[in-house]
Amino acid sequence: MIRIIMHGCNGKMGQVITNLLKDDENARIVAGIDPYDDGRNSYPVFSSLDSCVVKADVIIDFASPKAMDSLLEYSVKEGVPAVLCTTGLSDEQIKNIEEASKKVAILKSANMSLGINIMFKLLQAVAKILVPAGFDVELVEKHHNQKVDAPSGTALALADAIKEVLPDDYFYKYDRTQENAKRDPKEIGISVIRGGTIVGEHEVIFAGEDEVLEFKHTAYSKSIFAKGAIEAAKFLAGKPAGFYDMKDVIG
Incomplete structure (x- = not known):
């Protein structure tokens, strides 16, 4: 049985994962971390990782960027692998994650869906x-209109994947409102829409002369991300130090 600490347990994703794991025979949440708790969970909830006295095999993180530094410190100190699903991280935090992965198993993905x-x-x-x-x-x-980071971590990851196989002079374009000029052929345009309760939709358009090819992924429920995070946690528990992603889980 894999013991999980749910970091951000009372957030929307924390609760989805909590409900999914209620009937899981191979993994269970043994503790939650959240500054606000109303007693809704069947496991103990601590206000911070520093105050957590429950031992676990892996951490699933769906909290906020401001809690990332303390999570990494705890993960390294206690030797507990961590599945990092929080987006909107700074460049410095990304570097800290890479450094932490030299001492403990870290799995980071902008999007957990298959x-x-x-x-x-x-x-x-x-x-x-x-x-x-x-x-x-x-x-x-x-x-949805409650999401605070823009573009989404997934949009940037998709753009990064494309840019990785192109020459170095390709660049991201987030806004054209201040220019009166034709599109630069080296642009990779990224547009953001926020509204209603949209769970998540990502579309990539390849527009050529007289033809267009589109790739689109639509999330209809947050459970697809929760299921991916759970599978990632099962994969990561017991793994040696290193930087992992969902490709390792799928593989």
Whole structure:
């Protein structure tokens, strides 16, 4: 039985994961971390990792960027692997994660869904062929009106996957309102929509002369991310120090 600490247990994703694990025979949450607790959970909840006295095999993190530094310190100090699902991290925090992964197993993914992670591979294969042939690349992402980071971590990860297989002079374009000029062929456009209760939608457009190829992923429920995080936790428990991602889980 894999013992899990749910970091951000009373948030929306923390509660989805809590409910999914109630009937799981191979893993269970033994403690939660959240500054606010109303007693809704069947496991003990601590206000911080420093005050947690429960031992675990892995941490699932769906908290906020401001809690990342203390999570990494705890993970390294206690030798507890961590599945990091929080987005909107700073460059410094990304570097700290990479440093921590030299001492403990860390799995980080901008999106935990199976479909999105397969999409990464497909986009790279297509970009290698279509972009040199003159196709423009545009990304459009949509999320609910409560999401604070923009673009989403998934949108940036999709863009990064494409840019990785292109020449170094390709760049991201987030806003064209201040310019009166034609589109630069080296642009990778990223557009953001926030509204209603949209769980998550990511569309990548390859627009060529007289033809357009589109890839689209739509999340209809947060459970797809929760299920991915649980599978990642099961995969990561007991792994040696290193930096892992969902491709390792899928593989």
